[in-house]
Amino acid sequence: MAPETKHLEVTLETQVESVNLAEEMCLRLAEAAGFGEDECYRIGMSVREGVINAFHYGNQEKPDKKIHLAVDLTPEKMIIHVADEGSGFKLTDVPDPLAEENLLSTSGRGIFLMRAFMDEFDVIPAQTGGAEIVMSKRLPAPGSPQTNGNHGSAPHKEA
Amino acid sequence: MALHLTPRNSGSIMIVDASGRITLGDGSAMLRKTIRQLLDEGHTKIVLNLADVDYIDSSGIGELVSAYTAVRSKSGELKLLHLTKKVHDLLQITKLFTVFEVFSDEPSAVRSF
Numbered sequence: 001m002a003p004e005t006k007h008l009e010v011t012l013e014t015q016v017e018s019v020n021l022a023e024e025m026c027l028r029l030a031e032a033a034g035f036g037e038d039e040c041y042r043i044g045m046s047v048r049e050g051v052i053n054a055f056h057y058g059n060q061e062k063p064d065k066k067i068h069l070a071v072d073l074t075p076e077k078m079i080i081h082v083a084d085e086g087s088g089f090k091l092t093d094v095p096d097p098l099a100e101e102n103l104l105s106t107s108g109r110g111i112f113l114m115r116a117f118m119d120e121f122d123v124i125p126a127q128t129g130g131a132e133i134v135m136s137k138r139l140p141a142p143g144s145p146q147t148n149g150n151h152g153s154a155p156h157k158e159a
Numbered sequence: 160m161a162l163h164l165t166p167r168n169s170g171s172i173m174i175v176d177a178s179g180r181i182t183l184g185d186g187s188a189m190l191r192k193t194i195r196q197l198l199d200e201g202h203t204k205i206v207l208n209l210a211d212v213d214y215i216d217s218s219g220i221g222e223l224v225s226a227y228t229a230v231r232s233k234s235g236e237l238k239l240l241h242l243t244k245k246v247h248d249l250l251q252i253t254k255l256f257t258v259f260e261v262f263s264d265e266p267s268a269v270r271s272f
Binding site: 016041045048052097104107109113 | 216224225227257258
């Protein structure tokens with residue numbers, strides 16, 4: 001890891017509350033890193049979908065399994081890892097939610113949303129034996145319209 | 160913010176005012192329960208007013224689709240009203256605009272049945 005990279009990781013329980021917790025934590029990091037409101041929304045939603053995927057599909061909602069969330073903040077981008085303790089899956093096996101026959105499906109849009117909202121997205125085998133989602137978003141250039149004017153400062157609380 | 164759903168009548172149409180987030184857990188469950196309850200009471204013409212819903216995740220999208228198919232299975236119709244920009248964009252990228260009838264004013268939504 002490059003010396004200027006900040007790394008944070010947390011192990012979450014397989015429960016619904018972990019979804020909100022992970023989203024909130026990554027939102028704070030994204031705000032502190034200087035992402036603007038729209039990009040924070042996309043990052044927060046992607047983390048949420050990644051953890052829902054680990055909670056529901058990976059860990060099958062089994063409370064004895066854990067969800068592993070890690071964030072790397074490099075000078076160029078924010079990289080998010082979400083690993084589960086399931087049996088893994090291949091991206092090529094995920095049905096296309098935009099296909100006519102899947103439009104009325106009540107599930108299966110999480111991967112699609114993460115791909116749509118992040119700059120890079122992949123699924124790799126996790127060290128835990130399950131699947132690891134790796135996704136990243138490029139940091140906005142300082143002073144660009146996408147920033148919140150908070151580049152590099154400490155996380156702040158919303159009013 | 161927790162989801163709040165308030166059904167009200169407009170003639171033979173049932174309008175459900177929603178506020179909060181429709182997400183995995185309580186939000187999705189509450190929407191499911193409310194729609195099922197309205198159907199059990201015989202209401203099959205339903206408008207879901209999403210003016211104060213600014214966040215829906217994939218679970219919430221799934222619940223909207225589930226509500227849509229549940230109402231259709233009773234030969235009814237579920238239509239959406241007053242989408243916020245985020246929800247509008249979400250329905251657009253998931254192609255659900257081609258499924259749901261969406262309105263930006265209540266009288267038009269009510270007249271459409």
